[in-house]
Amino acid sequence: MKLIFNILKTLLALLGLAGVSTLVATVQIRRLTGAQATPTSTDVTSGSVHAGTQDANTSPCRIPVPTSGSNYSFWVNTQLHCTVAPDNSLTNVFFYTDGANGFGTDVTAIVSTASTYASALGAAGSSGSLLNQTNHASLTGATSNLFLYTSSCKLTVAGSIAATTGSFTNRVVYQLIVASNASAGNTGGELMTWTFDEA
């Protein structure tokens, strides 16, 4: 059966009746915001992700420097979304950083993955709620330092997709934490990297 199928495809190609290009899947990095039941999915593949004391992906995104303790950004939900389907599948998804915290003194970041979307919680303009398994029930595990995950120690992200389109990974959820010795002003940017296999 497979032999017949392959012969047919080759014949079609020879007759110019089949496509001759090798189309590659298109995958976007999406940020999810908004209501729990109907989140807004925004393509942030080549744009900045702003972590501030608001849910929307907007700038400025200030987190007040506290006099003591810590303030948090609203947590940031991201995931991969396929807009052009692969021939067979997309699998084997990982996420990592460069391993060096470039946010400055007393600004840290934590991360985990989540099986479902949960709206970011907090008081807009003041502080987000701490990202943990109490406030975000579908986290797949406790949070850890975002910068622990590097190209040599990647965060595994569950999820795959067959020859179709749509969102296909667990959410990578992260949050900035600002403590009292942080400097006022904008932090530097950080690069977040995803890898996945296509077949």
Added chain:
Amino acid sequence: MTWESGIYWIAHYDNGLPPTDQRAGATYADIDRDQLAAFGLYKDDQPIILVDFRDDSNGDSEIGPKRLIWRMRHKQDSSGQHITIHLVGWQRKVAGRNVQSICYVNEEGTIILGGQWLEDKPLMHAIVPLECEADLK
């Protein structure tokens, strides 16, 4: 952004079977792995690399057949940079153990010949076997 890879694969068979050509719309799952003689990556009608799948066990029952592995491995970061490499090679059983030999081919044609998976190196981590690769499990 939709884009097309300049690299494509062709699976070649013994016994006079016609090749399976990705340009003709064939997918990785269409390859007849039991009849595979060679698997090549090509660009502009020129071969970049050919992997030989003919029996080289010389009758040694401890050496199993080579099983094809191919993937496009994508690295995509938040600055919009997107890198794709092709993994092509094989895995086989040798004395009951899985061993593999994988070439990492970038879109410009540079090739790194690797061996076992390296989980702590960028882009050289193990694949997840697909349904059509049941013999890799």
